[in-house]
Every structure is written in C-alpha cells, then in structure tokens.
Amino acid sequence: MERLVRENLITAEVAKRLHPKLAEGKLAPEDWRLAIELADRKEASP
Amino acid sequence: MSAFGLKKLTVEYLRGCTVPFVLPFEKGKKMMVVYGENAAGKSTICDAFEFIGKGKVGSLENRGLGKTTAYWPSVGRNASEVAVTLENTDDSSCRACILKGEVVAHPPAARPQVEVLRRSQILALVEAKPADRYTAICRFIDVSGIEASETALRQAIRDLAANRENAAARVSGNMEAITQFWEAAGRAGSDPMSWADTETKRDLNAADAEVAALGRVQNAYSRLIDYPSRLTAATERLTQATQIAAAEERKVQQCVQTIAADAAEVMALLQAGRAWLQKHPSPDSCPLCESAEKVAGLDQRLAQRLNSFAGLQTAQNRTKAAAAAVQQAEQQLAAVQDDACKDAQAFEQARAAFNWPADIPMPASPPVDVQAIPAWLAKYPNLSAQWRSAEATRQDKKQFLATLRQTRQTYLDNLRAHKELSALLPRLEQALKAVEEERRAFTDSVLARIAGEVGRLYERVHPGEGLNHISLELDPKRKASLDIGAQFCGGKSAPPQAYFSESHLDTLGLCVFLALATLDGPENTVLVLDDVLASMDEPHVERLVEVLYAEAVKFRHCLITTHSRPWKDNPRWGWLKNGHCQFIELDKWAAQQGMKLKRSLPDAEPLGHPLPQPA
Secondary structure (H helix, E strand, O other): OHHHHHOOOOOHHHHHHHHHHHHHOOOOHHHHHHHHHHHHHHHHOO | OOOOOEEEEEEEOEOOOOOOEEEEOOOOOOEEEEEOOOOOOHHHHHHHHHHHHHOOOHHHOOOOOOOOHHHOEOOOOOHHHOEEEEEEOOOOEEEEEEEOOEEEEEOHHHOOEEEEEEHHHOOHHHHOOHHHHHHHHHHHOOOHHHHHHHHHHHHHHHHHHHHHHHHHHHHHHHHHHHHHHHHHOOOOOOOHHHHHHHHHOOOOOOOHHHHHHHHHHHHHHHHHOOHHHHHHHHHHHHHHHHHHHHHHHHHHHHHHHHOOOOHHHHHHHHHHHHHHHHHOOOOOOOOOOOOOOOOOOHHHHHHHHHHHHHHHHHHHHHHHHHHHHHHHHHHHHHHHHHHHHHHHHHHHHHHHOOOOOOOOOOOOOOOOOHHHHHHHHHHOOOHHHHHHHHHHHHHHHHHHHHHHHHHHHHHHHHHHHHHHHHHHHHHHHHHHHHHHHHHHHHHHHHHHHHHHHHHHHHHHHOOOOOOOOEEEEEOOOOOOOEEEEEOOOOOOOEOHHHOOOHHHHHHHHHHHHHHHHHHOOHHHEEEEEEOOOOOOOHHHHHHHHHHHHHHHOOOOEEEEEEOOHHHHHHHHHOOOOOOOEEEEEEOOOEOOOEOOEEEOOOOHHHHHOOOOOOO
16 A cells, blocks of 8 residues: 555555555455546646 | 463373373473373373364374364263363463363463474475465465455456447547538538537527527418418308398298288288188188189188288398398408408518528518408418428427537547546556555565575574575465475475475474464464474484574474484483473373373472572
8 A cells, every 4th residue: 555655546545544445355446446536636636 | 472481281181181181381491392202192292282272183183083073082081071271370271171062262362372283294384285385374475355455456457448448439439420420511621520619619599589480470371371261251151141132132022012902901801711711611602792703712712812921021031131141241251351461460570570591481571451362372382381491401400419519528528538547547557566566575575584484494404405495486377376495406496395305304394384383473372393303313303402492482382292212311411501491201101090290390400499498
C-alpha cells in the first residue's frame, strides 16, 4: 500500500481504508477501480 | 514477551507412563538432554509435549494404525485417565486430558506452543514433494489474502480492457452513423463531425410555430372547401320548396272553383240530407224538392259533394306547409352565406398571421361572398397536399435533428469513456505490477531468510564443506510449490537428496526444522527433538550439540532425546561449557514401575545440599 501511495496510484486515505481488506483478500475489482479513479481525480484537481 | 520457564511436566497414563511420571526442569537452564536406552520412555516424554501442545501423539502416526487414539492410554488404562500437566516457573500451569476423543487443554490460553521433530520426520521437508514442502512452509509466506486481492485487480483490468474495447467499437459505430447522416444531408461542411456539431446547435423546435400555424390554416381551409357543396344543397332545397309551394297553391285554386258559394249552408243542408237518408234509405222522392226524378243514388251524390269541401281544407293545409318549407330553405341558404363569410375571415386571419416561407404556398385572401368561393378554390388546386408535404418535411427534419443530436451525444459519451478507460487501465496495470512485485519481494525475502538461516546452521555443523548455499524457491509455473536446492562442489543448484549423504541430509532436515521454528515466535516455543541425530558421526555430533546449545537460548525450552552414548558423556566432558544444559537419564522401563528417572541433577549438586548456605 505504501508503494501504491508513493506512486500516486491511490491516496493515503484510501490506502488506510483498503489495507485490511487487501490483506484479507476482500478487495473487489470495483474497489480497485474506484480507489485509482479517486487518486486520478485528486491528482487532476489538487 | 517470552513465556515463563518450565518447572515440571507430569505425565499420567500416556503411552509408557504406566504410573504417573514427573519430569523436573532446572531453573535457568533452557536445554534438556534426555538420555535413555531404547524403550526407556524418551518418546513418551516427547509424546507428552505433543499431546499438551498439539493435541496429538505423533509417534504413532504413519504406522498403519489408522486412528491412533485407542493406543494413547497406557496398557490397562482408559482415555479418561490420560493427563499431561505442565507447570511453569510463575506457578501457572496447563493440564490436558481427553474428553470425547479430543484433547482438551485447560486453561486453553495457557496451552504451550510446541514443535516436535522426530527421527522419522527429519527428512520430511527435504524429501517432500514441492507441494507438500510448500504446505509445511506456507504459514510463513501466507500471502493468500494479497493473492486474492491481486486476482480481483486482474479481474478489474480484464473488465476494463473489455469495456474499453466495447467503447472503441461503439465510438466507431457512432462515427459511422454520423457519416451516413452527413452523406444523406449532402456532405455539407468540411467533415462529418464539424457538420454534426453545427447541425446539433440548431433549435430542435424552430419549425414548431410554423407547423402549428400551418395546422391552423389547414383547419380553416378545410372548412372553406365544404362551401360549394353546402351552397348547392341549400339552393336546391330552396328551389324544390318553392316549386312545391306553387303546386299546392294551384291545387287550392282548383278546389275553390269546384265549390259553390254559400258553401257553409250548402254543407249543412247536405249533411242534414245524409242524416235523413240514414233513417230513410230508400225514399220515393227527394225530401226537399219532392221530385222522384233523381232519387236513385241520392245518398252517394250527397257524399261526393261533402268530400269536395274536405279536399279544399287539406289543400289549404299543404299550401301553408309548403310556404313554411320555402321560408326554412331561404333561412338555411342565408346561414350558409353567413358561415362562409365568417370562415373566410378566419382563414384570412390564419393566413396573415405568419410569414410563410417559399416552400409553403398561400392563396390570396378568400372572398367573403359564398358564391365566389368555388371559383377561389378552383384557382388554387392541391393546396392541402402541398401543405401536408411541407408539414411532413418539417417533422422529418425535426426527427432527423433529434436522432443526429442523440447519436452525436452517444458518440461523445463513448469517446469520453474510451479516453477515461485508456487513462485508467495503465494505472491499474501499474498497481498490479507494484502489488505483484511487493508480494514476490516479501515471499522471496522470507524464503531467503529461511534459506539463509538453514545455510548458516548447516555451515556450523559442516564447516568448510561448501554445502551451505541452500536455496528455497517458489515454482513460478505452479501454484503452492516450493523447491529446495543446494550447491554441490560449486556446481549448479540441485536437489540436495541427489548428492548429499544420509547424515548430511539429516543435518539439512534438522536445520530446516530449526530455521522454521525460529521464525515462529521461538521465545514461546518448546522445541522437542526426538532422537534426530542417530546417523551422525562423532565430530558432527559435537558440532551439532554446540549449534543446538547456541540456538536453544532463542526458544522457551529445548528438549533433546537420544540413546547415543557420547551425548550422555558430553556434559561430563565439559563440551557444554556455559552450563545451560540439564541432563536427564531414564532408567530401564518396566510395566510395574513405568518410566523412572535415573539421574536428573548434576552429580555435584546433591553433594551441595547438606552444606550450610552462606549467610
């Protein structure tokens, strides 16, 4: 998750929220898409 | 925080324990060597640790016994009598017994963590199939959650790639449709899209007012075109009524001529005569003139004359009715004229209310005189058809514009979706790459740490033999498959069982076991090695004892059983110079006395007890 945040693929907030689900294998395809879309939007409008 | 030290293990009626057996642990010593000849009960002590720690008795497994629970109690004892109690230096304890075929520890939280390696299992990890080796080691590299999340990420990438393909296909389809519209519209503008951009900016409802006005003109016109027939019908009705009235008048005149003057007195006389003739049906003479000349048929003649008076009355009534009909026909004709005047004005109002374009033909103002309307209508034939055509053209254009607008919007939506997906996909792929790399890096680091630890331990037992380059690698082509390799004589990495001697493999197996046990909370683990060093020669055993001695401090406790004589002598010879090893010797086992300690404390220690303690 740290690397994903470092590479601006997801935001730190989202990383914090997703971390337990990532470890438990409960991340759904849609979770990934939304997480990266959110980072894109944040990057587009800082 | 490490668990407390061990104080005492009490074994009751488990395996060789035909009488309760107590194994005391020396305070401050983390390693115990249990020496005993064959069948002295060494494995029972190991079984006891496994019983309380893992709820099973491993020494009976893989002997073709099937379910081994029935063989756990000592001979003559039953399962309910079996118990193992481990007491700790902090006076806490844990007791395990069998309840309904299951080993139950109380309190459960105090159950000790135990790892047991037996002689029969020493090569299990080295010689196991890669999948079984993975199973044994996977708890240290368990990234199944991450792998599941990776799978979801891959699925997201697949979904998005499919969506992007669909969006591209839709963009292409929409563009094709717009091009067809453009061609149908005469290829105006520089290209289909710029044309569509311009067209869709037009007001979709621009022609609505025109169409509504045209509708009003059509309504007014449709009323006007009825007037020729209405006028003809009204005129004919008046002509017919006038003719009927004239005929009726003539009939009245004829009746009057047939009737004499003083008609009323005559009628009364005739009616009186008929009444008399009713009483005298066959008179000889006329009662009025007394003549017998025309007396025959007198009654019939009286009746005829009376009838001629009734015909006059009827003729007069019909003349009145005919005159009324003429009047009504005149009124109807006048009404048609009035209506025509109003409708002509209404048409003119609708016609003048709009600036009509060239493709909508408009007649001159209609005449207010109904008689002139047929000529006016004849002057402008096919107006209705031309107007319907103009209206349909406008509706078609509106529909075309609406369809074009919708198609262009769909094209833009799909184009945007395609662009967004094209931007998002590489990011998801980058995320997948990062997750995969991190997962592999983690797994590789754990495996490298295990392999490094195995190599380090192995090198200490076999120094300078060049067999320490141990590797553990996940098979990238298979899921959950772990290969073990070692370099031999500087050659390529190969399975160690291909080149290693039996004792080298034993050492390797033990080193793998120790390395794994070290990873899993060693400070809480009681390590039990049951007769694992039988194949080693003396120099290697000495070095292994030193290794175990050094490693034991990492664990909560380390218990080694052996029947090898040098092990009995080692403590005496001072090999274990730091004095942290407790030596236990078991006496020969007998059914009546069970397991029995022959020696448990250093030889010098009993001598110290009678001496006074320093103040």
